[in-house]
């Protein structure tokens with residue numbers, strides 16, 4: 001029986017025994033858009049697809065982002081003929097190389113040859129921790145890294161001992177723990193970059209419901225400051241969050257009757273997304289008629305300048321002993337009262353706002 005050819009975007013490929021999840025097309029769409037913007041700005045684009053699976057990302061960067069050169073690496077040599085077959089028909093040999101090495105070896109060989117890439121794609125399984133440092137060695141200063149992490153249990157506070165070992169940071173559990181996961185990952189990457197005198201700017205930070213995806217730019221100066229790197233305190237008693245810099249750790253307290261505070265961090269407390277880049281990606285997605293992506297990016301745009309946590313409707317309903325209001329109604333009511341408020345892409349029931357939880361409950365009661 002002839003092997004089945006699949007299509008995604010402009011890529012045509014076979015899957016064979018490689019890992020491929022068609023549900024995550026939108027994650028690859030976002031990568032393609034970010035790469036298009038890079039190519040437009042730089043005039044050329046060299047991509048290192050370090051954990052390529054069947055090569056779908058490379059094919060899409062080639063066809064849709066107009067990449068000039070691709071290094072396609074897949075650690076498992078059993079996927080060699082699959083990759084050859086998928087890529088040979090699409091990309092001329094002078095525009096790509098295919099290897100089967102450990103991704104870390106690839107990164108360090110880039111460094112050894114001073115051969116840095118504009119986009120380094122690190123689509124790993126499980127924890128991204130081993131790559132947070134090594135991927136920096138292959139990335140051009142000013143270039144992008146597209147990182148996956150599926151280490152949700154550790155980052156959301158379900159394995160606090162692991163979090164100390166892996167991230168040198170405390171991760172506790174609370175209703176906004178998936179946002180914390182993105183922030184711990186960014187913070188840990190910032191810290192690795194800072195050891196090299198470099199910094200990170202998040203382009204976008206995405207939680208898909210199961211996995212965490214970060215598009216990060218490597219920049220020439222450390223970005224960590226007292227304002228954007230610190231601790232998140234959550235009071236289990238009243239449900240409020242507060243942020244603290246390391247200088248103020250001795251001030252952690254809560255004004256409620258019976259405080260029960262847990263602290264997570266240090267983590268990134270700055271912006272999850274770059275406002276100008278998000279605008280640009282919205283235009284590019286709209287030009288392609290990718291309305292689902294436009295909607296996602298627009299939601300990201302609205303959450304950019306809000307506090308680094310969110311409240312869930314369930315929490316508001318449970319604590320206020322009220323029927324759950326519609327999220328859009330509560331956001332509109334908060335805004336009418338002069339608060340900043342927006343939906344978060346992270347949780348379909350989550351609201352980001354500078355109002356306290358008590359204010360959210362009081363306003364929800366009047367809807």
Ligand SMILES: C[S@@+](CC[C@H](N)C(=O)[O-])C[C@H]1O[C@@H](n2cnc3c(N)ncnc32)[C@H](O)[C@@H]1O
Nearest residue numbers: 019020051052053074075076101102103123124
């Ligand atoms: C999540 S899959 C990649 C999926 C692909 N990027 C996509 O979008 O469909 C991760 C791939 O990395 C490979 N891999 C795992 N560890 C690796 C390592 N240390 N170095 C290189 N490749 C590795 C696995 O064999 C697997 O094919």
Ligand SMILES: [Zn+2]
Nearest residue numbers: 235238254256
């Ligand atoms: Zn409290």
